[in-house]
Amino acid sequence: MPDAALPIAGHRFLIVGGASLVGSATAGELLDHGAAEVVLFDNLAFGSEEAIAHLRGHPRLRLVRGDVMRLPDLLRAAEGCHGALLLAAYMTLSMDRDPWGGLDVNIRGVQNALEAARANRLRKVVFASSNAVYGYGPGVSGELVESTPFHSHGAPPAAILYGASKIIGEQLCRDYHRRHGLDYVVLRYSTVYGERQHYRAANALYIIETYDRIRRGERPQIYGDGSETKHFVYVGDLARANRMAFESAATDVAVNTSGPAPITTRELVRLVTELAGGGPEPEFVGDEPGKVRLTSGGAFRIAHEEAGRVLGWKPQVDMREGLRRLIAWLESNEGKRP
Numbered sequence: 001m002p003d004a005a006l007p008i009a010g011h012r013f014l015i016v017g018g019a020s021l022v023g024s025a026t027a028g029e030l031l032d033h034g035a036a037e038v039v040l041f042d043n044l045a046f047g048s049e050e051a052i053a054h055l056r057g058h059p060r061l062r063l064v065r066g067d068v069m070r071l072p073d074l075l076r077a078a079e080g081c082h083g084a085l086l087l088a089a090y091m092t093l094s095m096d097r098d099p100w101g102g103l104d105v106n107i108r109g110v111q112n113a114l115e116a117a118r119a120n121r122l123r124k125v126v127f128a129s130s131n132a133v134y135g136y137g138p139g140v141s142g143e144l145v146e147s148t149p150f151h152s153h154g155a156p157p158a159a160i161l162y163g164a165s166k167i168i169g170e171q172l173c174r175d176y177h178r179r180h181g182l183d184y185v186v187l188r189y190s191t192v193y194g195e196r197q198h199y200r201a202a203n204a205l206y207i208i209e210t211y212d213r214i215r216r217g218e219r220p221q222i223y224g225d226g227s228e229t230k231h232f233v234y235v236g237d238l239a240r241a242n243r244m245a246f247e248s249a250a251t252d253v254a255v256n257t258s259g260p261a262p263i264t265t266r267e268l269v270r271l272v273t274e275l276a277g278g279g280p281e282p283e284f285v286g287d288e289p290g291k292v293r294l295t296s297g298g299a300f301r302i303a304h305e306e307a308g309r310v311l312g313w314k315p316q317v318d319m320r321e322g323l324r325r326l327i328a329w330l331e332s333n334e335g336k337r338p
Contacts, residue, residue, distance in 0.1 A: 004183035004251035009034030017088030019047030068109030074116035096158035106165035132163035186254035194235030226266025234322035
């Protein structure tokens with residue numbers, strides 16, 4: 001495998017979809033490791049300036065307003081950069097509301113970003129994929145490794161469209177590597193949570209909704225019997241994975257970046273309740289008609305050992321500590337919403 005390492009110190013990085021939970025955390029990580037400049041590219045349709053408020057005024061950070069559907073915007077933003085992190089995407093809830101827009105951004109938007117990287121001779125791209133590439137439904141069980149196939153039976157169309165769009169994004173990266181020699185690493189994120197959490201990811205939303213209900217004195221809700229498996233990864237661990245993907249000699253690879261261990265819905269609700277200072281017992285409810293929920297067929301584990309072998313990465317923050325940090329942020333001045 002050729003050495004595709006891109007050191008952070010002294011180099012310039014573009015984060016496409018940078019005004020986001022992962023984008024802001026990664027920007028901080030890159031700046032802390034000596035990046036010469038970090039350019040956050042975002043149209044602020046889903047991201048927000050609040051997400052990067054803690055970085056405002058940093059002399060090596062620049063926010064560029066632009067749209068991934070406009071190639072000239074990306075071409076200009078990528079000028080002089082050495083690496084790019086591709087985050088911009090519609091997630092499942094947004095895909096459910098606007099599938100055409102989601103497919104445009106998740107496919108053509110990725111293609112535009114890769115073309116801007118090629119045209120500006122960037123040395124390396126890191127693409128944010130998802131464990132959604134394994135699909136949903138009864139076929140998703142056991143150990144999910146990088147070669148596990150895509151399962152779609154019984155899952156909501158928006159979830160399948162999202163997962164399929166990430167598979168296409170990964171293959172576009174492979175195609176640019178094959179045709180143009182563009183080095184890349186694909187990271188298949190589990191559901192991300194942590195400080196500056198938003199209300200857009202279907203599974204991470206469950207954490208926030210549970211916390212909000214407890215704060216209002218309402219019973220948290222558990223769908224079904226609470227035995228469904230969820231996989232989360234703390235945003236700080238993921239920011240470190242993004243950095244290490246640039247620094248690694250690896251190229252033309254895709255690896256899982258999951259948290260230390262899966263958690264059931266019932267365990268998650270009880271943990272949030274405990275860390276929020278206690279609250280009423282949860283109520284078990286049926287599905288709400290028309291609401292997109294991401295379900296699995298049973299117990300499964302998203303293996304991250306390959307990321308350890310390829311990148312030297314493994315998650316460090318367990319669910320209890322990550323939720324403690326998230327709740328502390330929610331209760332801080334910065335986290336309080338009007």
